[in-house]
Structure formats: C-alpha cells, structure tokens
Amino acid sequence: MNISNEISKRRFPLALFCLATFIPLLGILNLASAAKVTRPGLWATQSVWLAIACGIAFVIVFFPTRLLHRFAYPIYMAVNVLLVLVLVAGLRIKGAQRWLDLGFFHLQPSELAKVAIILVTARYFAAYHVPQGYTLRMLFRPFNLSRVFLGWGVFITGVIQQMNGTPIKGQELPWWGWGLCLLGLLFLTAWCALRLRSEGLHHRQLIAPIDIVLIPFALIVVEPDLGTSLVVLAIAGTMILFCGIRWQSLIIAGILGALTVVFGWNVLLKDYQKQRVETFLNPEADMHGAGYHSIQSMIAIGSGQKTGKGFMEGTQTQLSFLPENHTDFVFSVWAEEWGFMGAALLIVAFGLLLLLMIQVGQNSKDKFSALLCIGAAAMIFWHVIINISMVTGLLPVVGMTLPLVSYGGSSLITQVAALGLVFNASLGRRVPNAAPVRVAQR
C-alpha cells in the first residue's frame, strides 16, 4: 500500500501539524532568552532534541496501528521493568532516583510510562467497552486471583519473619491478629474459587484495570516523583472517565479518594513534601524559604503586564531571580517578556492543539485510535494546567514541565511521541472494535 496515498485519502490534520510545530519552535525561541545567562547554548541543544523527537515521532506515525494495538501490553511490561530498574540501579540526583544512565543520555522511564499508560489504557478499554458505564467493582475487582496470591504472599512472609524474630518495624501482630488475617484470606480464596468455577480462567480474573494504572503509579511515587505519578494517574483517570463511569460509582470513588488523600497526607507524604504543600497554602510567610520560587514566578509573570518587557529584557529572568527558568518556569519567562498578549497566545495555542487532537479522536473509526487521541490530549492538558497553575501560584511547586516548551530531552520526546500517536490515529488504519461487554443486570 502506498503511504502517501493513504495520507491523502484521510484528511491530513494540517492545522494540527502547524500548531504542533509552532509551539516547540516558540519554546526554542523562549529558551534562547531563558537560558541566556546560565546556559547560553541551550536552545541549540533543544533544537537537536526536537529533531530527534521528530524522528521518533515519524516512526510512530507510520507504525501500523494494528501492531501498536498488539504490542500495547508488551510495551507496558517493558516500561514497568525499566521503572523497577530505576529503583534498583537508577541515578540519584537531589534525593530522587529517577534516571537511568545510558552513557550518552539520562533516560527517565517515568516519561515513557506516560506514553505506555496511554497505549495500555486505550488497549484495555477499547477491548472492554461497557455502554452503561463502568462500575467501581469492574474497575477494581477486589476479589480476583492476583489479590489472593498477593494476600497469601504477604501473610506467609509476615508469619515467617515473626517466627524468626525479625518482624518489620511496627508490624508485629498478636496471635489473634494473624488468625483474623488467615480467616480473611481463606474467605477471599473461597470466593475467588467459586468465581473461577462459574466463569472459567480469563485474564479478567487475574488483573483489574485499575491495577494497570496503579503499578506504574506506585513505582513512580517511590522514586519519589509525585508530579509525574499524579500525571500518570490523571491520564488514565481522564481516559476512564471518557469511557464512562456510572455516577453512583463516581460518588463512591470521590469519597474513597478523599479518604486516600487524608491517609496519604498523614502517613505517606514525607516532611519535605508536606512542607511544599504548606508553603503553597501561604507562600508569603516564608519569602526566601520554600515560597521563594512561587513568589518570584508570580512577580515575573505579573511584572510582564499587558505587553511584556521585551525579548531578552525580562529582569526576573536575566538577573536570575526566577529559578529553574529553562525547565519548570519557562512559562514565567515567556509571560514576563511577552506580557499578557504573549501568555494568552500560548494558552490559546494549547487550547487549539487540544481541540484538534480531540477532533482527530472524534473522526477516528475505532475505539483504540480514539482513546489514543484522548490519552495524548489528556497528557498535554494536565501538564499545561498543572504547570501554569504552579507558576501562577495556584498550585504548589511540583516538578512539572510545560509540554513542548520546557527544556528537556525526555519530556520533549514523550510529548512529541504522544502527538505522533494522534497523527497515527488520524491515518485511519482501523483496529477492530471489540464487542460490548454484557453486564449482568441486577
């Protein structure tokens, strides 16, 4: 089949292509100013990264959609392996272990995980379409084989450690505690066995859709990289919401989410992470402490006023008052030097980009392609929203780049690759939709 023929048949999304080129070029221009003092040649480096990203995107665009569909799970597994590798042998910078040293390049597998999660979620929900909307039970599948295996594993190691006299700190249980656990496990096993007898062994019984999301999420959280892990969750969440969830389930999920936040705040978050959130709530309290970034960024943006201070004329940027102005705070640089006009232009450009990406999804004929577009759009959307909210002081400072504009090879490649998925979907090579899943009506 002739490739050019294929493209011309489907309407090539020219507008999307123009926007997708415009924004990174604008980013390179902005970098020339942002890193003028600290790293003058950075815009050239970014240009090289852009070229590499385009090469990768080119491959993705013309990669048969069918094969993407088929290899979604293997790609996902491979990324998870990389995430585990990072935890074992990753590079540690500023107290976080996020990078794999490849010699010529520091690979950040959590960036790849964003693309992988788009692929795998699209793959899963394209296959199991529930017209009435998903219920929580269908998403979580609390009683399935993986839970049983996990439960027994934890139970047995716990017992062995207690018998050896080396229990994990604070995890000692009295005898009746172990007894209760055993009873629970037996009940779970019995339940699962009954299900297996009635429905037969299917991977549906082995793994829940939410597990697909939670595994990379958990691996990224412990790096620690709260920002990226939340994006992974947000991408998958957006895609699931798009597929549809029953409203009762949504309410219950909301309550559970709130409980998780409370639990997470009190138990999971480290002190310095808590402090970041606290600073966010009252940045002025500690001007030169943790709130410094937030305040300086707001000063940079605000002082740009309507028309900005001019290219390479921003005092906050050029006199280094703005921290990390080539990565997380590029938007502040842009807004300072180009003013509200420039900032609004960039936001509208992102809005149009998202609109066009979703449109491609709307025009696609199969669920997998549509979900790919939605996933890619969700990724860019959440990045834009979180980054700009962060630099305008609406959210605490979490490490989050502005897609296509911030400096950084991994992040640029990820974003361009996601765009590549959308172009791939626009080519209209269909993947068979699966039959709707019947839901037992009760």
Place this chain on the structure above:
Amino acid sequence: MVGNGHDEAFSRVRFWTITGFAWLFLVALLFRLFDLQVVDGETYLNRSRSNFLQERRIPHTRGLILDQAGAPLVDNRPAKDVYLTLGLMPDSERSLRRLMAHLEMNYAQLKATDKALLAELKKKHPLWVVAKKELATTQCQSLEKYLDKNKMPGIRVDYDLQGQNVCQVMLDPLSFPSRAGVLRRVTDVIGLNGAEAEQAIQKMWRKSRGLGKFKPIPFVMDVSYDVYARLESAISVGDLPGVSAFDDQRRRYIEGDFATHVLGFMNELSPKELKKKKDAGYRMGDQIGRRGIERVYENVLRGTDGKEEVVVDAKGRRLGVSWAQDLLGEDRYREAEPGHSVVLSIDSQMQHRAETAFQGRAGSVVALEVNTGFVLALASFPDYDPNLLNSKERSTLVTSLNTNPDKPWINKAVQEHYAPGSTFKAITAVAGLVNNLTGNYNSRYCPGFYQMGRTKWRCFHRGGHGHIALAEAMQKSCDTYFYSLGHELGIDRLAATSTLLGFGQPTGIDLDGEIPGIIPDKAWYKKHFGRYSPGYVVNNSIGQGDVTVTPLQLASAYAALINGGRVFRPQLVREILNHRGEVVEEKQPELVNQLDSIEQELELVRRSMGYVTQKGGTANGLLYRKDLPDMSLWLRDSGLVLGGKTGTAQVVKLSKAIAHLDPEEVKYEQRDHAWFVGFMPAHKPEVIIVTMTEHGGFGGTTSAPVTAQVAQVWFDEVRGKGRFSNLEPMPKVRSLKELKAEKEENHEYLQ
C-alpha cells in the same frame, strides 16, 4: 462490526464535553493571568523593580561649628559602622532542610538539631554537633557529592565508626550556615562579650521591627579601624553573609569639654522618632542634634544624603553600568549635599578664660556684646566631654552625670533661675527713676534696718549707712535705701520695668530649653499665695524674695541699662556658611525693646556702678587681690574702669543665724550664691560679663575676678582684631603684657 462511513467509536457528546472541559480550565488560567498581569501588573512590576534595585546611600557631611574668628570647634571624623541585613543571613532551619533528605531526618529531628546548634552557640567554646549518628555509608557518599556541588560549610562526615559500615555527620555551629552562627562570629570579631553581644542583638531586633528583611539594620556603630579591617577581610571572602561595614562620620568636639552647653551633642534617632522624621530624609542609624547649637541648628547643619542606585542579580552581585542605564535611566546618581557651617559669636579665647578662671563647683559665665546682643562667651559648670557620649564609656559617663547633684546636663546660664540678690538693685533703681521716686539728689537714711509696721528688714551693714544718696547706695549696696524705694514703688511698677528689660520671659536666644524666670506682681501673689501683702515688694526690691532670673536675662537687661535702653535678643550665631565657605546668611542684631527718654536716668545708674570696683565699693577688693596679681595689676593700671554690681543671694532664710560663721563652716548647700555683673569700659561699655557662682559666697570675691579676667581678654586679645577691627581705638589702654614689662623694668631699676 466494521461500519461504512458513519459509525463512531464514542458518541460525539463525549468529545465535545471533554473539549469544553479542557477549555474551561484554560479560560480559568486566562483569568488568573489577566488578574496577575493586567489588574495587579503595576504592583508586580514594582516588586520586580525592588528585586533588582539596590539603593546605596552616599552620606552627607555635617556642617562645622566655628568660633567668631573662624576656628573650628566641632568637625567630623571618619567612622565605620557595622550593619546587618537579616534577609541575606542564612537560616539554620532552611540549611538543615536542604540536608533533610540526605540525612533521612524527620521534622522533629531537624528541630532538635537546630536547637542543639543554637545551644552550642551560646557557650563560650561551641563544640561540633552530631546531626546524624548512624547513616549508611552510601548515603554519606552521596551527601559528600552533594556538598561538593553545593557549597555548604561546617559539615564533616566521619566514616567507619567502630569498624561498622556506618558513618556519622557532624555540624560546626560556628560555620554551618545559620543566623545565630553569623551573629556569633560578628560579635566575636567586634570583641563583644556574651552580655554585650546579647544586648546589641536585642537592640538590633527592636530596630528591625517593621522594616523590610532586606534593609541593613545598624548593629554596632563606630567600630575601631582594627575591627573594621578584620570584618572587611571576612566579608570579602563571603564568610559573613548579611554583614556589611559602611563608611560614616562622627562628630568631633575638638577641645572636648569646651563650651559643652553651647555646642550640645548628638545621638542616635530612636525608631519612634524615625517614623516621624522619615520624610525629612532621616534613616535608621542616623544621629540627630540633641542639645545646644547641634539641636537648634539641626536643619542648617544637616545636609542631604546622596544616593546611587545599582542593579543587582539574585545573588546580590552588582551588575554593570549598561544594566543600570537600561533599567534605571540617567538620574540614578545624586551627589550628597554637605550641610551648612555655623559661625558662632563665641570667642574661644574669652570662652576659654571664662572656663579656666571660674572658681566654684557650679554656675555660669555669660559675656555679651553690649551694643549688639551677640554672645561672646557662655559657660556652664560643671561640664562634660560630649565626645565620650558616643564612645564605650558612655554608660558610666551618663550615670555619673545623672547622679551628680550639680546637674551637669543643665545649661546654668539659660536653663536655671536664681534669686538675683543685690544685682537686682539696679533694676529697682531704674524703676524708681522712671517713676520719679528718686533721683541724683534723693538721699535716704539707713539706720541699719528698714521698719514697716512691726516688721524689720535688716541692712547687711548692721551699723547702718546713715544718710545715703542713690549713687552711693548702689556703690555700697545699701539694702535699706532699696527697701524704702521698693516699698514706695509697689510690686506692680517694679514688675513692669523688669518686664520691659526682658525679665520674666525667655530672651529668645538660639539655645534649647530656655526658662523664663519669675517676676512676681500682685496677680502672681494672688495666684500662688492667695493674697498680696506690701511686705513682699520690700524683699523683691533687693532681689531676694520670689524674684528669679537666669544669668543670661541679667546680662541682657544690664546691657540695656548701660547702652541707652536698647534690649537686644542675645544671639549665638553670627553667620551661616555653605560648604565652600561663602556666607549664606549674616545675622543682624535684633532689637527687642527700647526704653525711651530715660537716657539721663540710665546714665546715672551706669555711672553709679562705675564706683563699685573703686575705693569704698563692694568690689574694691578686686584691685588688690594677692591671689590674682595679674588681674589686679591690669585693673589698676590699664586705664580702663570695670563697672558692675555685686550680688550675694541668700539661699536659706536662716542666714541671720549663720551670718557670724566663717564661710568655710557653712554647709555647701547653704552658702550664698555669688553674682557679679561687670561691664567695661565703665564710661562707654562694650562688653558685659555676668558670672554666677552657685554657693560661691560673696559676689565681689568669688565671681568678680572671673568677670574681670574675661573682660581683660576682650581688650588684650579680641578687640581691634578680625571682625572687631573697626571699633573705635581707645588711646590710653595698656595691655597686661605691657604692664608686666613696665613693672619688671621698674623693679630692676629700683634694685
């Protein structure tokens, strides 16, 4: 399943919903940006400006204070002040937070370490603090790598404790970045001990209240050059973040305790005053004139500070001129304007003589030019050295001055009032002459007392003066004459003349805190005593009773008596000069009051006072003082006559009981005040000098010699020179030098 054309994977509504959702968020961000950039843009622009703009102050030079001949009495010396900028000092908690992840600390441990560091710093010899005891070796290595990249002093890693695979991290309280550490190091360099350091820090905190974190706050002023050199070398290598030493100037009172009460002194503005005076250009750490000329002429002496605006980057590094020009424009530099200098009417030689010749413990000397009212000398005793008020001895000096019963803070010439004693008789005489109650030929009988009803007022001469006329009554200071004259006058007529001569009200001299004194009249008695009785005026007419005057008032009033009735406002400043020495303002004599058509009467009073120092007068002893031979020689043979009036004001009513006692046996506090008002030459007065010696005994003995010696300086050293060169020459006057030479010649001849 595979449709043909129109089958969609998901319904259109979903796509539009999700698009709308995304746009909703983006529009919200647009609103936020609008709020930041358009609504509050101005505010943030100013904040970005204050980020990079640093204003350096160029201190002005305060004007000098010169004497009438132009010799400086007060100038400035360079000084170095230490300032602290709290915002630039490291925060220990923040520094620890940077290590938090590396040391696997939680908040409680962090706080505890912080406390331990602080506690060590309070000790005399701070020891290293253990931040983390058992840490995996890999963690320590990563910490060291981190420290290599991010400079952070005061951290030490000890490996292989007891052969185990653990390490330990130690912190040095002194060099680990913390505010307390920097403060400790600064105070160590300056050389403050624990208590002094604590006090200085407390004071600094009080001053810093309400100020920005990035304003330098005065910490220790006027450090020695040695300390400055050590501080500067530490600052230059970045050892003392937030500490800076600024150039400044301090007042130098060249002769120390000389004319102290005229010149005054300065000290630092309090934060409260600063708030009020901010618009006038005062800054934290500035000094302001507190007393004397320094205070009254504060606005003249003080110049305007200059400023230089510079652009700094986030690390406080100063950037080049091109940045400054781009961002700040041309008017970023303003030269400091020096203050004006003040030329006093004080003559240092006369002032010096007044201060050395004075014999009592407390009192004052005032010398005025009779025909202009300019002050030639004004001394108050006891005095102090104002230089010491800005030195380390400050506190001991202040306590000793505060507890001194002779009240050294007070300018005794204008801020203290006394009973004038017999010196007031001249005023009573004028009042009598004005009201035609006495005259040249009017004589009264003095039996040694004056009787009114059943009350007797004694004359100091128990035997009585017999029949006595006005001139002789003045010369001999007969009390009875003035008792009777006063009685005839009545209190209100006496008060009216006194008021005309400037008593009972401030003279308006350019000094601070002048008091009016008391000239009682009937209304005054009714107000204070409930009723008036005619006996009061009898006492008042010889300057006892309730009348009080300041020495300056007395000098000014006497000047009017002997210059034909012109009351001038006493003035201390002759000219105001700008920093190039050009005259900006020249002060003219100011006539306050003119006593009309009584020239002849005043002439009589003046001439009668010319006899006081002659044979038979109350101050005739002056001509033959063995202890002051030079003065006596000059008075006898110079060809000039010292006119004047003695006064011996009783301090306690029981003087009758102690009158027979030797002065030495009376308690100091109960001895009489000694006054002498003298003018010279008696026939055509040019200077008038009032000497007031508290508890000095007899005026003619204690105070008159001071007056005579100051007058001698006027004729020997000042008159005819400089600004006084155009005074009419006086032919027959011989200076003390000439007299001495003559005497020596005669002595040799006789031998």
